Amino acid sequence: MEVRMDGISVSRSGRELVRDLSLEVGSGQVVGLIGPNGSGKTTALRCVYRALKPTVGTVWLGGEDLATLPLRRSARSVAALTQEDGTDLDFTVEEIVALGRTPHLRGNQALSARERELCRGAMARLGVLHLAGRSVLTLSGGERRRVLAARMLVQEPQVLVLDEPTNHLDMRHQLDLLSLLRESGLTVLVTLHDLNLASAVCDRLGVLSRGELVASGTPAEVLTPRLIRDVFGVTASVVPHPLTGDPQLLYSLSSSADEKEPCP
Amino acid sequence: MVRSFPHPPHQGLRRPPPPAEPARPAGEGEPHRRMSPAATVAVAAGLVIALAVSVVAAIGIGSALIPPAETARYLWAALTGGTITADEVTTYQIIWQVRAPRVLLAAIVGAGLSVVGVAVQAMVRNALADPFVLGVSSGASVGAVTVSVFGVFTAFGVYAMSVGAFAGALLASVLVFAAAQGRTGLTPLRLVLTGVAVSFALQAVMSVIIYLAPDGEATGMVLYWTMGSFGAATWGSLPVVAAAVLLGTVVLRRHGRALDVMALGDEVSTSLGVDGARIRTRLFVLTSLLTGAMVAVSGAIGFVGLVMPHLVRLVVGAGHTRVLTIAPPVGAIFMVWVDLLSRTLVAPRELPVGVITALVGVPVFVILIRRKGYLFGGR
Incomplete structure (x- = not known):
C-alpha cells in the first residue's frame, strides 16, 4: 500500500512547520526523512498517522484521501512508533503490546487465541518476551522502545511510520530493528538522525530543511x-x-x- | 525507483544477530498482577458480599447499637412486608428511615466517586486528578447552593438540586479545561494547578452565596457543601444518584480499552484508531453528570476519587476494564466505613465525611507526588 503526501503544508500559530511537501512512498519501499532539528520531519510524519491534519494538501493512502477515512480504518493500515509515548499507569508489557489490536477489536472484546499468539510472536521478534509480565514503568528507554515496536507489529499494518526508532537503542538493537523494517516488506516512512543508518536501510531519502523538501532520491543521489x-x-x-x-x-x-x- | 547499488544492498543490516538474551519464561520472578477475567469476577463477587455485610453492620451501629442479626431481621421485615411488634417501632424507624438510606447513599457515592476518579485519571493522563482536585466538585457545590439559596431551576421540581449541581460541574469542567489548554494541548501539571485554583475560587463563590442566604445556618451549609455528609439522606434522595452511578459505571466500563489507550496520550490513541479528543469530551459530560448527581445529595467529598483508583490498581494492575469492575465495590465499602466513623467518632455530633477522607487522602496525595519515577507534568 503506497503513501503519497501531496502538497501538504502545516501551519501552527502563524508559523509554517511544513511547506508544500510532496513525497511518495511506494508499496514496500523504505523511505527515510532526514534533516536538522526542527526541519519538519516529525510534523510530516504526524500527518501520516493522523495526529495532525495538514492545513493544505492531502495525504493519500493507497489511493484514498486519508482525511476521509474513519480513524479505526486507517489505524488498521498505518501503525506508528512515536517519540512521545508513555503513561504513568503501570501496565504490563504484555498489556501494552496487546493494545496494538485496538483498531481490530470492538470495545472490550477479548483477544482471540491467534491474536495472543501474534502478540507473543511480536514480543519474541523484538526480544522482549522475557519482559512480558513486567511493568512498563520499570523498563529502560531502549526496552520500552522495543515494546512499542512490538505493539506496532501486532497492529498488522501495511504502512509503518517511525519517528527516530533507533533512539535509546544500543547498536545491536538499532540494526535489529532496521533489519526488521527491511524484511517486513511493508511500506515504511522513517525519520533517522544517523545518516549512515539511513543510507543503509532506505531505498530513498527525502531531505527536509526549514519545512521544505530540498532533495529526494536514492541515498547515493542525496548524500x-x-x-x-x-x-x-x-x-x-x-x-x-x-x-x-x-x-x-x-x-x-x-x-x-x-x-x-x-x-x- | 531502482537503486544503483549492487544487490543485496542491505547486507550490513542482515548479519545474523548475536546470541539472543537468555529466554526466560514470561514474567519469571515478576509479580503477576494481571488477573484473569474469571478471577476478576470472583473477586468482585467476594467484594459485593463484603459490601452487603458492611452495610448491614453499619446500619446496626450507632447511638442505639443493634446486633447484625437483629438488623437483618428488621431489614427483612421492611423488604418483605413482615410484621414487628409495637415496641419495636422506634428501632425499626431508626433502621429503616434513618440509617438504611444513609448507609446505602454512602455506598452508592463511594462507588461513584471511585469510578469517576478512575476515568478522569485516564482521560487527563494524570495520577493526581479527580473531580475534587479539578474543581468539578466545587462547581457542582456552587450549582447546588445556588439552587437552594436563590431557588432557581424550580421547573425541575425535586430534581432542581441535581440539575443545578450538574450544570455547575459541567461549567467548572469547561472552565478548567479552557484555562489549562495551551498551544500544545493539555499538560498534566497545568491542568492540576488550574483545577486547584478554580476549586478555591468556586469555594469562595459558594461561601459568599451562603453568607448572603437569609437563614442563619451558614456554617453548617458551608461545611456540608465543602466537606460532604450523608446526614441528609432519605429514601427519596437515592433513585437519581443510584441510577446515575449505575449508568455511569456501565458506560465507563464499556470504554475500558479506550481508556487504556487514552492513558497513553492522544498521539498514540490516534495511531491506534481511538479519537481521544472526542471520547474525552463525551466522557467529561458523563463524569460531570455523575459528579453533579453525587454532590447534590452528599456535598463535595474529596480524595476518594483520588485514592481508590490507586488502591485498586495496586492489586489488579492498570487495565481499566478490570479496575472499573473492582473499584465500585471497594469504594462503596470504604465509604460505608468512613461514614460510620464520621457519625460515631465524636457522637452525638458528626464529623464531615471529607475530614476523614482527607486524613486518608492527603498522605496518599503526597506519596504520589514524591513517588520515584512519577513525572509530575514531565510531559
Whole structure:
C-alpha cells in the first residue's frame, strides 16, 4: 500500500512547520526523512498517522484521501512508533503490546487465541518476551522502545511510520530493528538522525530543511558532501561502504562548516 | 525507483544477530498482577458480599447499637412486608428511615466517586486528578447552593438540586479545561494547578452565596457543601444518584480499552484508531453528570476519587476494564466505613465525611507526588 503526501503544508500559530511537501512512498519501499532539528520531519510524519491534519494538501493512502477515512480504518493500515509515548499507569508489557489490536477489536472484546499468539510472536521478534509480565514503568528507554515496536507489529499494518526508532537503542538493537523494517516488506516512512543508518536501510531519502523538501532520491543521489554542508552545516566525506557499497559519511570533530567557509 | 547499488544492498543490516538474551519464561520472578477475567469476577463477587455485610453492620451501629442479626431481621421485615411488634417501632424507624438510606447513599457515592476518579485519571493522563482536585466538585457545590439559596431551576421540581449541581460541574469542567489548554494541548501539571485554583475560587463563590442566604445556618451549609455528609439522606434522595452511578459505571466500563489507550496520550490513541479528543469530551459530560448527581445529595467529598483508583490498581494492575469492575465495590465499602466513623467518632455530633477522607487522602496525595519515577507534568 503506497503513501503519497501531496502538497501538504502545516501551519501552527502563524508559523509554517511544513511547506508544500510532496513525497511518495511506494508499496514496500523504505523511505527515510532526514534533516536538522526542527526541519519538519516529525510534523510530516504526524500527518501520516493522523495526529495532525495538514492545513493544505492531502495525504493519500493507497489511493484514498486519508482525511476521509474513519480513524479505526486507517489505524488498521498505518501503525506508528512515536517519540512521545508513555503513561504513568503501570501496565504490563504484555498489556501494552496487546493494545496494538485496538483498531481490530470492538470495545472490550477479548483477544482471540491467534491474536495472543501474534502478540507473543511480536514480543519474541523484538526480544522482549522475557519482559512480558513486567511493568512498563520499570523498563529502560531502549526496552520500552522495543515494546512499542512490538505493539506496532501486532497492529498488522501495511504502512509503518517511525519517528527516530533507533533512539535509546544500543547498536545491536538499532540494526535489529532496521533489519526488521527491511524484511517486513511493508511500506515504511522513517525519520533517522544517523545518516549512515539511513543510507543503509532506505531505498530513498527525502531531505527536509526549514519545512521544505530540498532533495529526494536514492541515498547515493542525496548524500553528497555539498548537500550535507548546505543542509546540516557540516563538512563530511562520503565513501562507499566496503561491503555493501552504500554511501557512508565520515566526519571529523572540527567539521562544522561555518568555521571553514569557504569550502572547496 | 531502482537503486544503483549492487544487490543485496542491505547486507550490513542482515548479519545474523548475536546470541539472543537468555529466554526466560514470561514474567519469571515478576509479580503477576494481571488477573484473569474469571478471577476478576470472583473477586468482585467476594467484594459485593463484603459490601452487603458492611452495610448491614453499619446500619446496626450507632447511638442505639443493634446486633447484625437483629438488623437483618428488621431489614427483612421492611423488604418483605413482615410484621414487628409495637415496641419495636422506634428501632425499626431508626433502621429503616434513618440509617438504611444513609448507609446505602454512602455506598452508592463511594462507588461513584471511585469510578469517576478512575476515568478522569485516564482521560487527563494524570495520577493526581479527580473531580475534587479539578474543581468539578466545587462547581457542582456552587450549582447546588445556588439552587437552594436563590431557588432557581424550580421547573425541575425535586430534581432542581441535581440539575443545578450538574450544570455547575459541567461549567467548572469547561472552565478548567479552557484555562489549562495551551498551544500544545493539555499538560498534566497545568491542568492540576488550574483545577486547584478554580476549586478555591468556586469555594469562595459558594461561601459568599451562603453568607448572603437569609437563614442563619451558614456554617453548617458551608461545611456540608465543602466537606460532604450523608446526614441528609432519605429514601427519596437515592433513585437519581443510584441510577446515575449505575449508568455511569456501565458506560465507563464499556470504554475500558479506550481508556487504556487514552492513558497513553492522544498521539498514540490516534495511531491506534481511538479519537481521544472526542471520547474525552463525551466522557467529561458523563463524569460531570455523575459528579453533579453525587454532590447534590452528599456535598463535595474529596480524595476518594483520588485514592481508590490507586488502591485498586495496586492489586489488579492498570487495565481499566478490570479496575472499573473492582473499584465500585471497594469504594462503596470504604465509604460505608468512613461514614460510620464520621457519625460515631465524636457522637452525638458528626464529623464531615471529607475530614476523614482527607486524613486518608492527603498522605496518599503526597506519596504520589514524591513517588520515584512519577513525572509530575514531565510531559
